[in-house]
Amino acid sequence: MSMTVRFRTLALAGVAAAAFGAGVSGAQAQGQLTVYCAVQEEWCRPMVDAFEKATGVKVAMTRKSSGEIYAQVKAEAANPRGDIWWGGTGDPHMQAAEEGLTEEYKSPKMADLNEWAVRQWEQSKGRTVGIYSGALGYGYNTKQLASKGLPEPKCWADLLNPKLKDEVQVADPNSSGTAYTMLATLVQIMGEDKAFDYMKKLHANVNQYTKSGAAPAKATSLGETTVGIAFLHDHVTMIVDGAPMKAVAPCEGTGYEIGSMSIIKGSKNLDNAKKWYDWALTPEAQGLAANARSYQVPSNKATPIPAQAPKLADIKLINYDFAKYGSSAERRRLLAKWDQEVKALPK
Secondary structure, three states: OOHHHHHHHHHHHHHHHHHHOOOOOHHHOOOEEEEEEOOOHHHHHHHHHHHHHHHOOEEEEEEOOHHHHHHHHHHOOOOOOOOEEEOOOHHHHHHHHHOOOEOOOOOOOHHHEOHHHHHHHHHOOOOOEEEEEEEEEEEEEHHHHHHOOOOOOOOHHHHHOHHHOOOEEEEOOOOOHHHHHHHHHHHHHHOHHHHHHHHHHHHOOEEEEEOOOOHHHHHHHOOOOOEEEEEHHHHHHHHHOOOOEEEEOOOOOEOEEEEEEEEEOOOOOHHHHHHHHHHHOOHHHHOHHHHOOOOOEEOEOOOOOOOOOOOHHHOOEOOOOHHHHOOHHHHHHHHHHHHHHHHOOOO
């Protein structure tokens, strides 16, 4: 992060802290909180700093991908170590809610949220809430594409071009909520049989299944891969930084995420978890995203949408079934099928 960006981020963190409540000194510390954060470190850290200043609560933060946090929360269910799970795609949050791994909670801020964020809360029976939204797509490195003499890809089908062999990167849906969103999106667009046929063919062009969903966007920006499949806002972050890239919303249509937040069942710091939950739904807290170069659409209706954020109204979004594809049985079934029929294929 540049000094300028870091200065702006820290300045905005101070504003968010002041808006939530007067800063407090270490001597007035109000306990502790363990946050499992599933967005990028550059956004996790300003959130922690601002919350600590606002409340005096000392925060221990761990940053992992959505699927990894879900697995950790499940593994720790008998003796929870985390208090709140903030960020990451909604599907694993929905699965955790169904499995009773998260707490029911209704924030007084609910009336301030967009309908899609409230619907996430309703479908999870009050166990998770939407905090941002973003569309799935891919980005390509314009220099790499030109050097290979390839046409501009505009559709999911274009990624099957044999000339893109070992030139496409995507995450593993077992660890990455982004990649699971892709899996579920393709099933909803194409039907399950055709979607798996597509992913089997795509496998020949995949050079790496990464752990993190945003990693393919970074690799594309560096020219380590020609095409990276990720959320469009992750590609925008690289483009804003000057990378020779173009972001694509596929012509057939695409899915989207509702980034979510959940209180972990059995939280040892429940009151502080609720403090974080309420604070994270304020415009001041959500406004930290843009200065951290995260360009999702925020859930609080009063939070300004970053100018760089992809315009969801201009993208052909499918009617993504969050309840079905966030269910425990469906996620387990699709992930097992992907492991057996796609990942296990030889290269």
